[in-house]
Amino acid sequence: MCPGHVAYRARRQLITASPSAAAQPTSAVELRGITKRFPGVIANSDVNLVVRRGEVHAIVGENGAGKSTLMKILYGMQKPDEGTITVNGREASFSSPSDAIDAGFGMVHQHFMLADNMTVLENVVLGAERLHGIGAKARARIREISAAYHLDVEPDELVEDLGVGDRQRVEILKVLYRGAKVLILDEPTAVLVPQEVDELFGNLRELKAEGLTVIFISHKLDEVRAVADTITVIRRGTTVTTVSPADVTARQLAELMVGSELPEPTLGAVTVTDIATLSVSGLTVAGIGRDLVHDVSLTIHSGEVVGLAGVEGNGQAELVEAIMGVRPATGTVQLAGVDISGWDTRRRRDAGIGYIPEDRHRHALLLESPLWENRMLGHQTQPPNSRGAFIDRAGARKDTVRIVEEYDVRTPGIEVSAASLSGGNQQKLIVGREMSNEPKVLIAAHPTRGVDVGAQAAIWEQLRQARAAGLATLLISADLDELIGMSDTLYVILRGRLVAQVDPATVTPEELGAAMTGAGEAA
Amino acid sequence: MTASLRLRRFLLLLAAPVLALVISLVAVTLLLLAIGNSPGETFQTMLRTGTQPNAVVDIVNKGTFLYIAALAVAIGFKMNLFNIGVDGQYRLAALIAAGVGGAPGIPGFLRLPLILVAAVLVGAMWAGIAAVLKITRGVNEVLSTIMLNAIATAATAYLLQDGGLGVITGNSIGTRPVPESGWFPSLDPIARPLLGAFGLTPSPSKQVYGFLVVAVLLGIGFWVLVNRTRFGFDLRATGANPSAAVASGINVKRMILVSMLLSGAVAGLVGMPLLLESSGHNYSQNFPTGIGFTGIAVALLGRNSPIGIAFAALLWAYLDVTTAPLALFGISDKLSAIMQALILLAVVVAYEVVRRTTAASEQRRVARELGDDTAPAPTAGVEMSKASRAGMPTDKAESADRPGAADTGTRR
Numbered sequence: 001m002c003p004g005h006v007a008y009r010a011r012r013q014l015i016t017a018s019p020s021a022a023a024q025p026t027s028a029v030e031l032r033g034i035t036k037r038f039p040g041v042i043a044n045s046d047v048n049l050v051v052r053r054g055e056v057h058a059i060v061g062e063n064g065a066g067k068s069t070l071m072k073i074l075y076g077m078q079k080p081d082e083g084t085i086t087v088n089g090r091e092a093s094f095s096s097p098s099d100a101i102d103a104g105f106g107m108v109h110q111h112f113m114l115a116d117n118m119t120v121l122e123n124v125v126l127g128a129e130r131l132h133g134i135g136a137k138a139r140a141r142i143r144e145i146s147a148a149y150h151l152d153v154e155p156d157e158l159v160e161d162l163g164v165g166d167r168q169r170v171e172i173l174k175v176l177y178r179g180a181k182v183l184i185l186d187e188p189t190a191v192l193v194p195q196e197v198d199e200l201f202g203n204l205r206e207l208k209a210e211g212l213t214v215i216f217i218s219h220k221l222d223e224v225r226a227v228a229d230t231i232t233v234i235r236r237g238t239t240v241t242t243v244s245p246a247d248v249t250a251r252q253l254a255e256l257m258v259g260s261e262l263p264e265p266t267l268g269a270v271t272v273t274d275i276a277t278l279s280v281s282g283l284t285v286a287g288i289g290r291d292l293v294h295d296v297s298l299t300i301h302s303g304e305v306v307g308l309a310g311v312e313g314n315g316q317a318e319l320v321e322a323i324m325g326v327r328p329a330t331g332t333v334q335l336a337g338v339d340i341s342g343w344d345t346r347r348r349r350d351a352g353i354g355y356i357p358e359d360r361h362r363h364a365l366l367l368e369s370p371l372w373e374n375r376m377l378g379h380q381t382q383p384p385n386s387r388g389a390f391i392d393r394a395g396a397r398k399d400t401v402r403i404v405e406e407y408d409v410r411t412p413g414i415e416v417s418a419a420s421l422s423g424g425n426q427q428k429l430i431v432g433r434e435m436s437n438e439p440k441v442l443i444a445a446h447p448t449r450g451v452d453v454g455a456q457a458a459i460w461e462q463l464r465q466a467r468a469a470g471l472a473t474l475l476i477s478a479d480l481d482e483l484i485g486m487s488d489t490l491y492v493i494l495r496g497r498l499v500a501q502v503d504p505a506t507v508t509p510e511e512l513g514a515a516m517t518g519a520g521e522a523a
Numbered sequence: 524m525t526a527s528l529r530l531r532r533f534l535l536l537l538a539a540p541v542l543a544l545v546i547s548l549v550a551v552t553l554l555l556l557a558i559g560n561s562p563g564e565t566f567q568t569m570l571r572t573g574t575q576p577n578a579v580v581d582i583v584n585k586g587t588f589l590y591i592a593a594l595a596v597a598i599g600f601k602m603n604l605f606n607i608g609v610d611g612q613y614r615l616a617a618l619i620a621a622g623v624g625g626a627p628g629i630p631g632f633l634r635l636p637l638i639l640v641a642a643v644l645v646g647a648m649w650a651g652i653a654a655v656l657k658i659t660r661g662v663n664e665v666l667s668t669i670m671l672n673a674i675a676t677a678a679t680a681y682l683l684q685d686g687g688l689g690v691i692t693g694n695s696i697g698t699r700p701v702p703e704s705g706w707f708p709s710l711d712p713i714a715r716p717l718l719g720a721f722g723l724t725p726s727p728s729k730q731v732y733g734f735l736v737v738a739v740l741l742g743i744g745f746w747v748l749v750n751r752t753r754f755g756f757d758l759r760a761t762g763a764n765p766s767a768a769v770a771s772g773i774n775v776k777r778m779i780l781v782s783m784l785l786s787g788a789v790a791g792l793v794g795m796p797l798l799l800e801s802s803g804h805n806y807s808q809n810f811p812t813g814i815g816f817t818g819i820a821v822a823l824l825g826r827n828s829p830i831g832i833a834f835a836a837l838l839w840a841y842l843d844v845t846t847a848p849l850a851l852f853g854i855s856d857k858l859s860a861i862m863q864a865l866i867l868l869a870v871v872v873a874y875e876v877v878r879r880t881t882a883a884s885e886q887r888r889v890a891r892e893l894g895d896d897t898a899p900a901p902t903a904g905v906e907m908s909k910a911s912r913a914g915m916p917t918d919k920a921e922s923a924d925r926p927g928a929a930d931t932g933t934r935r
Contacts, residue, residue, distance in 0.1 A: 326769055346772030355770065363770040366763045368882070377760060378771035386753050393751075412892035415529070419882060420889040 027086070028053040028182055028213040029074070034083035036069055043069035045237045047083070051182070051230075056204055056214045058228035060221065062257055062452055066237040067217050071184055074215070075107045076100035087182075106175025110187040112167050114159045121155040124174050131177070145176050149206045164311075165196035169203065182213045189223050190478075193311055194513035201227045219257070221250040235259055263457030265485030268464060271303035272488050276337070277472035278323075278353075278441045283331035285318045285496070292318040293329065294496045300441065300472040305463065307475045307487030307504065311516050315496035316476050317358060320445050323474070324348060324355055336440060350381055354439035356430055358446045358476070360423075364430050367419040371411065372400040374418045375433055382437050403432035408458055424455030431459050435466055442466065445476045460486065480509040494518045532881065539877040540824065540831075543869035544838075550865050551858070560854050568852060569845040576723035578844050580714075583731055585840035586833075588796050590738045592818025593836055594745050595646075595790035597827040599664075601749055602762035602782055608653060608668030609790040610815025611675030616645040617794030618679045618698065621806035622688040624798070625699030634705035639795065646791020647784045649675065654783035658776045664783070672815075683808070697807025707799035708733045734796035741789060742829040758782060790815065820867050826874065839863060 027050050034047040044066045051057040061067045072078040074085070076094030085092050087103050094100045097107070114123050124142055125134045132138040139155045146153040151169045159167060168188060175183055185204075189197045204214055204227055218224050224231055225245040233240045233256045240256060248256075278300040285293040293315040300306045310316050322329035325345040332341045340348055349355065355378065357363030365374055376385040376396050384395030400414040407428045411421055418426055427447070434442060444463070448456040463486065467473060477483045483490060484504045492500040492515045500515050555562040572578050592609055599606035620642035624634060653671060656662040683689040689696045714731035718724065749755040761768040761778050769775055793814055798806060821839050825832030846859035 324770070344772070344774060345769070346774065349772045357767075357770050362764070362766045364767055366760055366767060369759075369763060373756070376756060377767065380753055380756050380760075380771070389752050389754065391751060391753055391756050412889055416889050417882065417885055420886040 026052050028088065029215075030084075030086040031070075031074075032084045032086070034070070034073060034080045034085070036073060036078060036080050043237055044073070044080070047234070047237075047239050049232055049239060050242075051213060051215060053213055054208060054211050055229040056208055056216055056227055058216045058218060058224040058231045059234055060218055060224050060231060060253065060257055061234035062219060065234050065257070067219075067234055068186065069237075070234065071107070071186055071215075071217060074100065074184060075105060101178055101180070104179065104181035105184060106178060106180025106182070107184045108168070108171045108175060108186065108188060110190055112171055114167055114170060116158075116160040118159060119155065120153055120157050120159060120162075120170050120173075123159055123170060124155070124177050128178050131179075142173065142177065145173055149176070149203060149210065151203060163196075164191050165199055168192070168196075168200065172203065172207075180212075182215065183207065184215045184217070186217050187219075188216065189218060189220055191312070193517045194510050195517065197223060221253045221257075225250060225253070233257055258453040263453060263460065265460055265482045267305065267467070267486055267488065270488065271468050271470075273302045273304075273470070275302040276300075277302045277335070278474070279332075279334040280323065281332050281334075283319065283322055283329055283333065285315070285322050285327060285329045287318075287496075290496070292496050293322060295331070296493075296496075296498050297331075298491060298498065300474055302440075302470045302472050303467055304488045305467055305473040305475050305486055307477070307483040307490040308493055309477075309480065309483050309490060309502075309512055309516055310493035312478060314493050314516075316493055317445070318496070319493070320355075320358075320443055320474070320476065323443060324353065346381065349378055352438065352440035354434035354437075354442040356434050356442070356444045356447050358449065360426055360430055365418045365426060368417050370417060371404070371409075371414040371421075371429060372397045374429065375400040375403060375414075375436075377433075379433065379437055399436065403429060403436065407432035407462065422452075424451035427451045428455055428458060431462055435462060439471065442471055442473045444473055446478065447475070448477070448479070448482060480512050484509065484512065492516055531884075535877050535881050536826070536831075539826075539873040540834075540870055543866055543873045546869040546873070547862060547865035550869075551862050554861065555854075555858075560852075564852070565849065565854060565858070568849060572845040572848055573841060576718060576725040577729045579718065579723055580725045580729040580731055581844045582837065582840045583714075583735065584796065585843060586836040587732050587735045587738045588793050588814060589817055589821050589839055590833060590836040591734075591741060591789060592793045592814050593821035593825060593832045594738075594741055594829070595786050595793065596815075596818045596822040597825070597829075597832060598745070598758075598782055598786040598789065600762075600822055600827045601755075602758045602778060603765075604779065604782060604786070605665045606650060606653070606668055606783065606786045606790070607665055607819065608650060608671045608675075608815070609786070609793065609818050610813060611668070611672035612646040612649045612787050612790035613793035613815055614679055614810065614812060615649055615675045616642040616791035617798050617810060618682055618688065618806045619645045620791075620795070621698040621701065621798055622682070624701035624705045625688075625805065629705075631702075631704035634702065635707065635799075638701065638705055638799065639792070642791040642795055643788045644791070646793075647788040650783045650787025650790065651780070654780045657783075658779055664779075679806075683806070688806075695807055695809070697803070697805045697809075700803065700805045701799065705799065706804060707795065709800060710735055728802075730800070732796040732800045734792075734800060737792065737795075741792070742833065746829045754781070793818070820863065824867060824870050838866075 029049070029051040031047055031049040034044050036044040047066070047070060049059070049070075059067055059070065069078060073080050076097045076099045079095060085094070092103055094103070100107075115126070118126075121139055121142060122134075125132070125138045132141045142153065142155040145151065151173050153166070153169050153173050159170065162170065168191070172183065188200060192200060201223075204216070207214055216224070216228060225248075228245055230242060231245055231248070231253065232242045233253065235257060243253075243256075276299045280299070281297040283293060283296045284291050296319060298306060308316055308319070318327060321327035323333055325343060325348045332339055334340065335348070335351055335353065338351075340351065343351070361367060364377070366377060372393070373396070376391065379385055380391065384392055384399045386392050387395075397414060403409065404411060404414060409421070409425050409428045409432065411425060418429070421429070427450075431447060442463075447463070448459050451459065463473060463475075475483065475486055484507060487504045490502050490504045490507065490512075491498045492502065492512070494516065495518075499518065502512060502515060552562040555565055573582070592613065595609045595612075596606055620638045623641040624638040629637060649671060650668070653662075653664045653667040656667045657664050681687070683696060683698070685691050685696060688698050690699050709730045710733045711730040715725075749758060757768070757773045757778055760771065761773055761775055765775060794810070797811060798804065817839065821835045822832060824838070825835035842859045842862055846856055846862070849858055850856045
């Protein structure tokens with residue numbers, strides 16, 4: 001702080017970085033030639049990035065393009081193998097996040113790092129007790145920051161009582177409290193509905209106006225164009241270009257991101273029949289306090305894709321698990337007219353329900369086992385994987401080769417472990433597996449989450465073909481474009497209830513987003 | 524690549540125990556030097572002991588019951604169930620089987636089958652208690668089996684009282700001896716000439732356990748069950764990823780029950796060679812204890828594989844038998860325990876190192892092979908050649924097939 005600035009209001013102290021504004025370079029952060037290798041992959045190669053002071057700089061790229069690694073490098077969680085990081089004109093080297101925090105960086109993670117059973121104040125001071133203590137001084141400071149940036153955070157509220165948008169503001173406040181001048185936001189809009197996104201962008205503009213720098217990571221291009229001053233595109237580990245949002249359309253940006261034309265989720269001709277393949281009625285999953293899924297009834301016909309839209313955590317996962325028989329529930333589930341409510345998971349799967357779980361590592365793969373054993377998982381009682389009590393290794397291997405070919409799984413062979421494949425290829429293997437054994441119903445939870453564009457297009461095509469062949473599909477996705485484009489019928493789930501049915505032919509993502517938050521309803 | 528991949532995996536699998544053995548030998552050498560003993564003399568004594576005919580039979584026999592104990596543990600390990608209760612299971616099973624075997628009035632030809640069935644049932648039942656507790660009440664099997672060990676100790680003491688299953692002979696108490704009709708046939712008729720061929724002639728009372736055959740059969744059965752049956756697949760899948768196992772339709776509770784029962788049943792057999800092929804032929808206060816715990820170590824050392832466990836059991840037995848005479852040279856007979864512990868410690872570390880190396884090298888390999896596949900793609904152009912150098916082939920592979928992949932336009 002130079003003496004002349006002392007009279008400035010307290011909030012200015014937050015943001016004034018080094019001795020004299022005139023002596024400062026215009027860039028807050030500069031990355032030059034950053035390369036980071038992991039066994040088997042190069043996550044970042046020759047990354048160059050210049051972030052000017054006081055701008056919102058977006059970094060866009062596909063899943064797996066290397067954005068997260070880049071952020072981890074910036075935040076000191078990973079050390080680059082090559083290249084330099086320059087902060088305020090001085091070369092810096094971070095070996096831990098605390099170094100990065102000392103240098104004025106702050107990270108708002110995609111998944112919030114808050115203790116629900118504590119107050120906002122307690123969450124904010126946790127680990128930063130030395131700054132302003134844990135009492136009245138800290139509380140005053142939080143109020144001060146909250147007022148300065150219009151964060152509207154009340155220090156004595158319990159975090160568990162807060163909504164998602166509020167929690168995110170607490171996270172932002174947390175890093176500001178620690179004196180951050182450069183905020184890194186990792187996919188901040190992933191958990192927000194459109195209205196909350198607008199509020200967040202308001203906050204970001206506020207931060208920018210106060211001279212803070214924001215690095216904003218996303219793959220949602222319309223949002224990026226709305227808020228960013230500068231956009232850097234990262235593709236396959238390296239920075240491709242830096243553009244101004246005024247110069248590009250979202251589509252051009254997307255094509256820069258993937259390096260080619262984009263696939264679009266569409267269904268084509270209607271194949272819906274009047275044969276009810278899967279009927280759920282009055283399905284309820286009890287929870288602590290209120291039902292996780294309450295009285296859900298829906299019917300999926302042969303050749304129909306039924307989409308389920310909802311903010312995560314509104315009962316989708318529980319509904320899927322109840323249909324699969326993994327989670328106890330009341331109500332009835334009928335498969336082609338047969339009541340299967342009392343059946344266990346294996347019997348349901350054997351009867352023809354395919355299942356693509358939302359978390360492939362936790363629910364769909366044996367990571368250390370070879371691909372052909374993963375082919376068997378979930379179908380170990382069915383041919384060609386077993387004969388009687390014994391497994392049929394030759395049959396399973398042969399069929400795995402077929403899946404690898406038909407579903408374009410990029411792998412040198414079927415003996416390699418599932419862990420050695422990329423996420424997209426793992427997912428293609430799972431889709432291929434679940435499409436084998438001629439399922440009648442497919443429960444697809446986030447079938448294209450975290451896969452690259454090529455794999456996404458391939459999976460959509462497989463879903464279309466199966467639909468034409470009469471498969472009844474329940475599609476759950478956080479990608480609203482995918483839901484709207486790939487659904488014949490679309491329901492909205494909110495707090496465990498189906499609250500609306502919308503027409504995928506006419507609905508816009510904004511309208512769907514509003515319905516997902518229950519806007520306009522007495523909830 | 525399949526064959527070479529398997530070979531690599533096998534060699535890496537072998538590398539860990541060898542590495543561990545070397546590390547622990549070095550550590551023991553240093554230890555011996557530190558306490559002022561001559562490592563050369565010590566190891567020489569051990570080697571010399573290990574080639575004596577009687578010691579060879581002891582090693583094989585000890586290896587036999589250690590092998591069975593380790594198999595019992597390994598069944599649980601395959602699905603991440605920690606059956607620490609093998610110890611209590613085999614002791615209780617041996618006592619009750621001894622009680623059955625010593626009971627008067629059983630026809631001769633039925634005696635041996637009844638003894639074995641009793642042992643298997645008691646072992647399974649004792650383990651089954653832990654399984655039921657885990658399934659119905661969520662009690663961790665580590666805790667329940669440890670407690671069941673303590674209960675088994677008390678129960679055997681209670682049952683072994685005079686007037687119960689116990690009979691006082693001299694100043695010791697034990698069950699009534701099993702009559703000869705219930706003894707397990709010795710392997711001596713085959714083993715003695717075989718040993719003789721190597722110039723080893725053990726004294727007549729040193730006979731190789733016939734139970735060695737049972738151990739081998741159990742090992743084969745274990746291998747078939749785990750690697751070739753649907754049950755084995757479910758078992759491994761549950762161990763590898765419980766939540767994926769549930770999603771795949773495996774009834775995990777049923778798997779817990781069945782695998783615990785199997786583990787306990789095998790554990791029940793651990794004491795059988797000691798009961799049916801050792802002098803005394805009864806369960807007394809001097810019946811060996813602690814084999815169940817050693818079995819855990821042996822299973823760990825043998826990587827839960829039937830062949831690995833066989834080597835581990837023999838190694839363990841070798842160390843036990845050959846360090847016994849060291850006391851005569853003023854070296855503590857605890858050397859065996861120290862060496863075994865060091866091997867185990869080293870092996871756990873080595874396995875983890877090897878596991879990670881294998882996983883990383885496989886990922887690199889997959890990346891490299893995919894990279895080689897895509898490098899000559901015609902549409903690849905400049906970007907592709909850079910891509911191959913960068914070694915990010917998995918994503919590149921897709922770009923190669925997409926039109927315009929090389930046409931990046933604004934590329935820096």
